[in-house]
Amino acid sequence: xxxxxxxxxxxxxxxxxxxxxxxxxxxxxxxxxxxxxxxxxxxxxxxxxxxxxxxxxxxxxxxxxxxxxxxxxxxxxxxxxxxxxxxxxxxxxxxxxxxxxxxxxxxxxxxxxxxxxxxxxxxxxxxxxxxxxxxxxxxxxxxxxxxxxxxxxxxxxxxxxxxxxxxxxxxxxxxxxxxxxxxxxxxxxxxxxxxxxxxxxxxxxxxxxxxxxxxxxxxxxxxxxxxxxxxxxxxxxxxxxxxxxxxxxxxxxxxxxxxxxxxxxxxxxxxxxxxxxxxxxxxxxxxxxxxxxxxxxxxxxxxxxxxxxxxxxxxxxxxxxxxxxxxxxxxxxxxxxxxxxxxxxxxxxxxxxxxxxxxxxxxxxxxxxxxxxxxxxxxxxxxxxxxxxxxxx
Amino acid sequence: xxxxxxxxxxxxxxxxxxxxxxxxxxxxxxxxxxxxxxxxxxxxxxxxxxxxxxxxxxxxxxxxxxxxxxxxxxxxxxxxxxxxxxxxxxxxxxxxxxxxxxxxxxxxxxxxxxxxxxxxxxxxxxxxxxxxxxxxxxxxxxxxxxxxxxxxxxxxxxxxxxxxxxxxxxxxxxxxxxxxxxxxxxxxxxx
Numbered sequence: 001x002x003x004x005x006x007x008x009x010x011x012x013x014x015x016x017x018x019x020x021x022x023x024x025x026x027x028x029x030x031x032x033x034x035x036x037x038x039x040x041x042x043x044x045x046x047x048x049x050x051x052x053x054x055x056x057x058x059x060x061x062x063x064x065x066x067x068x069x070x071x072x073x074x075x076x077x078x079x080x081x082x083x084x085x086x087x088x089x090x091x092x093x094x095x096x097x098x099x100x101x102x103x104x105x106x107x108x109x110x111x112x113x114x115x116x117x118x119x120x121x122x123x124x125x126x127x128x129x130x131x132x133x134x135x136x137x138x139x140x141x142x143x144x145x146x147x148x149x150x151x152x153x154x155x156x157x158x159x160x161x162x163x164x165x166x167x168x169x170x171x172x173x174x175x176x177x178x179x180x181x182x183x184x185x186x187x188x189x190x191x192x193x194x195x196x197x198x199x200x201x202x203x204x205x206x207x208x209x210x211x212x213x214x215x216x217x218x219x220x221x222x223x224x225x226x227x228x229x230x231x232x233x234x235x236x237x238x239x240x241x242x243x244x245x246x247x248x249x250x251x252x253x254x255x256x257x258x259x260x261x262x263x264x265x266x267x268x269x270x271x272x273x274x275x276x277x278x279x280x281x282x283x284x285x286x287x288x289x290x291x292x293x294x295x296x297x298x299x300x301x302x303x304x305x306x307x308x309x310x311x312x313x314x315x316x317x318x319x320x321x322x323x324x325x326x327x328x329x330x331x332x333x334x335x336x337x338x339x340x341x342x343x344x345x346x347x348x349x350x351x352x353x354x355x356x357x358x359x360x361x362x363x364x365x366x367x368x369x370x371x372x373x374x375x376x377x378x379x380x381x382x383x384x385x386x387x388x389x390x391x392x393x
Numbered sequence: 394x395x396x397x398x399x400x401x402x403x404x405x406x407x408x409x410x411x412x413x414x415x416x417x418x419x420x421x422x423x424x425x426x427x428x429x430x431x432x433x434x435x436x437x438x439x440x441x442x443x444x445x446x447x448x449x450x451x452x453x454x455x456x457x458x459x460x461x462x463x464x465x466x467x468x469x470x471x472x473x474x475x476x477x478x479x480x481x482x483x484x485x486x487x488x489x490x491x492x493x494x495x496x497x498x499x500x501x502x503x504x505x506x507x508x509x510x511x512x513x514x515x516x517x518x519x520x521x522x523x524x525x526x527x528x529x530x531x532x533x534x535x536x537x538x539x540x541x542x543x544x545x546x547x548x549x550x551x552x553x554x555x556x557x558x559x560x561x562x563x564x565x566x567x568x569x570x571x572x573x574x575x576x577x578x579x580x581x582x583x584x
Contacts, residue, residue: 006415006422006430032434117434139455171457176418176430274455360458 002180002247009173012144012181013079013105013165014039018049019187020151022103023074023194026054026065030084031117032169033107037079059084063091063102070100071209073199075151078102081169082109085123089130095162096131097225098209101154102162104132105147108270108321109169110357118358119169121270125322125331131225133163133232134299136269138255141179143167145249146296148182151191152239158231160197164299168271170358182247190246229300236297253302254309255294258284262291264373265310267336268319269295272354272361276319279366290370301335307343310336315348315377317369321355329386348381354389365390398544399460400447403479404469407439409530412557413469414445416534420545420553421449429454442470442477449544465541468492469516469529480506490536490581492516492529497584512540512583516573519580523573524566531558535574536581547578 007015013036017025025044029037044053054069056062059080070076080088085106095102106124110116124134133153135146143165150163167173198207213221236253244250255273258280259265266276273294283290293309295302310316320330327334333351340347352369355361369389376382400417404410411432418430432445446460462482468474471493480489485508491500497511504511514536516529524531531554538547545553551571558567 004422006418006428168457170431170434174431174434175457176415176428177454178422178427271457275457277455362458363456 002182004178004180006176007140007179007181008035008176009140009143009167010035010107011039012140012179013147013167014043015181016144016147016187017077018043019182019184020075020077020148020191021049021188022051022077024052024054024066024069024076025078026056026062026069026076027078027080028056028059028062028084029079030059030081032109032173033079033081033084033105035173036105036107059087060091063088063095066102067091067095067098067100070095070102071098071200073194073196073201075155075194076100076102077104079105079107081107082111082123085127086111089127092127092130092132092162094210097221099160099225099228100162101160103147103150103154103165104162105143105165105167107169107173108166116357117169119171119321120356120358121321121331122323122356124164124166127164128299128331131161132299133161133236134297135163135165135236136296136298137165137167137172138271138273138294140172140175140177141249143172144179144181145243145247145251148187148191149239149243149251153232153235155195156231156235157195157197159228159235161228161232166270171271180247180249186246190243233297233300233302251296253297253305255296256309257292257294259291259293259309261289261312263289263314264370264377265291265293265313265315266317266319266366266369266373267293267295267332269298269332270321272319272321275361275363276366279363279370283367283370288370288374295332298332301339303339303342306336306339307345310340310347311343311345313347315350315373317350317352317373319369320351320353323353323356348376348379349385350376350382351386352389353386359390361390396450396452397454398449398465399463400449400465400467401460401463402445402447402467402469403473403477404443404445404530405439405473406441406443408469409528410443410445410469413467413530413533414447416531416550416553416557417447417537417545418449419557420534420549421447423549423552424546426450427452427454433459442473463487465490465537465544467533467537469533471495474500474503480504480509483509485509488512488540490514490533490540492533494518497582501584510540510583512536512581514577514581516577519573519576523576524569531570532573532577535577538574539578539581540583547574550574
């Protein structure tokens with residue numbers, strides 16, 4: 001049994017890193033994730049971890065160092081946000097392609113421009129096809145729990161992929177709340193010793209990575225990488241189950257709330273799911289069958305599971321905290337439609353773009369979404385499937 | 394105490410509004426409550442007005458937005474009474490606690506609010522005399538403990554100050570902060 005203490009999101013991430021005691025951390029601090037790196041750097045200076053902390057000159061270098069250290073056989077971590085993640089861009093793809101289980105915590109923040117330091121999901125959503133596993137937490141506890149699980153998921157022999165631990169910038173990163181901090185020894189036992197697969201510094205078995213790979217083999221290598229995402233999805237489920245058995249908090253691909261008999265369902269990721277849960281409870285008290293489908297694992301996308309979860313809904317709203325410019329939608333909505341289509345499900349759906357650049361999302365606005373969803377369900381559809389929530393026009 | 398108690402702090406950058414919110418959350422957590430404390434960040438700079446928020450409840454707190462209908466408002470800088478709408482959204486029967494050398498009736502003359510309690514304490518003077526620097530955040534917790542022991546007791550406020558500042562400050566400074574908490578507990582005036 002862990003200890004219940006008030007902790008800030010970034011502090012919780014730093015504490016998990018201390019407990020995991022990674023071999024290498026290469027980071028370039030950026031708001032709103034700065035404190036996680038700052039606190040962890042102090043742990044290094046105080047000798048509380050054995051980590052080799054690499055102070056680099058940019059996020060691009062940070063991710064490059066992480067990939068190299070991982071290839072050399074190290075357990076590797078990093079923390080960033082927004083422009084920092086954007087600057088890592090090409091290296092994100094390389095991390096996944098090289099099958100390095102780097103764990104990157106991201107305090108989700110709006111991408112420039114204009115300059116904005118507050119929460120939205122445009123940073124991680126932009127990286128959704130880079131090949132990383134993406135976990136999305138709702139609160140401080142989940143940022144901590146997801147980070148511990150990320151290590152085990154990514155390092156599994158049948159996965160070997162980098163994992164992104166997303167938690168909302170400021171809303172979670174700078175929120176103090178009660179969370180259960182597990183014992184150091186219990187966390188270390190859960191993550192186990194790093195699994196070293198063909199470390200490059202094994203000079204008696206030399207091999208090459210990142211070599212020129214043209215039309216003759218690149219296609220096959222990408223197909224090989226593609227194979228990892230089935231086991232990755234399975235690993236998220238199994239590690240979430242094992243984590244629950246060990247610590248009492250169970251995790252899966254999805255986190256449904258009052259979903260089983262729900263007519264009106266909102267799909268969301270991140271901290272907004274918390275506000276939605278409060279609203280669902282209020283609407284249930286009035287007798288309305290409202291429900292929430294929180295997506296915890298966005299990559300690999302749980303296609304079948306999402307379709308199953310939504311199969312009995314009368315109408316579905318998707319909350320998108322990133323605009324897919326030029327696509328006509330947010331970034332989550334098209335994935336939900338894909339899931340429904342493959343199951344042969346045709347039901348009224350609405351996409352809500354909300355909360356960009358930290359625009360506050362109020363319970364009243366969630367009520368508004370359920371009100372509108374009730375109308376859409378009654379009408380059997382809508383001529384306005386894309387709506388901007390809380391925008392001044 | 395209401396099922397969900399919401400507190401809003403008004404301060405200026407550098408006055409410790411965020412830390413005060415955190416200490417209050419720690420104190421409430423020690424008393425077995427669920428808590429949430431967070432500052433409202435803008436483009437931070439020393440002296441700029443800022444707000445921080447605390448939620449205290451018997452149930453897990455899931456809401457993720459700023460506090461708009463506080464039951465308690467605590468103002469760390471006297472000048473904010475005139476430059477900010479500190480009473481914004483306060484619920485009837487609520488409490489506005491101001492760090493000022495003025496009396497509660499003088500503050501009420503400025504902001505009205507017949508439906509709420511107004512309390513004042515000269516936390517700047519107290520912190521100057523005890524800590525040696527104008528850091529009003531910890532004495533304000535002492536004043537709150539006097540007015541709302543259902544939210545935080547004096548003992549819990551003192552223990553939380555020790556526990557949270559202990560991470561950063563010397564034993565001597567912490568002891569002075571605890572003295573400041575006790576002084577404000579004694580000296581707060583309410584109307």
